[in-house]
Amino acid sequence: MxxxxxxxxxxxxxxxxxxxxxxxxxxxxxxxxxxxxxxxxxxxxxxxxxxxxxxxxxxxxxxxxxxxxxxxxIHYQPRQFAYSPGGVAHGREVVPPDWVLDYWHPMEKAAYPEYFARREQRKKEYIEWWEKTYGKPAEPAH
Known part of the structure; x- marks a missing residue:
């Protein structure tokens, strides 16, 4: 925004x-x-x-x-850059969200072992940071 x-x-x-x-x-x-x-x-x-x-x-x-x-x-039909909002190519290439990598097959992950090892480590660090900053999530009452 x-x-x-x-x-x-x-x-x-x-x-x-x-x-x-x-x-x-x-x-x-x-x-x-x-x-x-x-x-x-x-x-x-x-x-x-x-x-x-x-x-x-x-x-x-x-x-x-x-x-x-x-x-x-003001011009009745102003020029716009292609990749800017309103341009002809804006939003054409979709960048997949990070969580998509969690659903990769283990054989696909095996092609990039260093990347996925570092990614798992960073996910753990992020969870630790989150819990330190905001606390652990509350258990739902049944």
Whole structure:
């Protein structure tokens, strides 16, 4: 749940985020590299014009105006990276959970004796840590 904000975001972080999202939006609009680079240089110049603003009220107002402008110019079909959420390849390769290895046949485990010996040792260490931290599980009352 990394998308949930759990701490205060600084003003400079918000400005950097706006700048990056603006560049990604330009990338979606201009597929020719030279056209994109020209617009990116103009965008950077606009950001650099206001980098020395010390009054936080003015800076916040500029940030809000920038957010509104980006929202009004957002591309109707933004580019997405293939393996990012929303991309065409996101979640395509399923990573099996660790417990699947517990159901391997002993002959399959024999092919990797060092790995499974270390794995069993780490499982024991984890159980010891769990019991030390949280206590032993309670027996169910019948």
């Amino acid at each position: 990394s998308h949930i904000v759990t701490r205060v975001t600084t003003h400079s972080r918000k400005v950097c985020s706006l700048y990056k999202r603006s560049l990604r939006n330009l990338e979606a609009w201009y597929d020719r590299r030279y056209m994109y680079r020209y617009r990116a240089v103009l965008l950077r110049a606009r950001f650099d014009e206001n980098k020395d603003v010390k009054d936080m009220r003015v800076a916040q107002q500029l940030l809000d105006e920038g957010e509104k402008e980006l929202f009004s110019l």
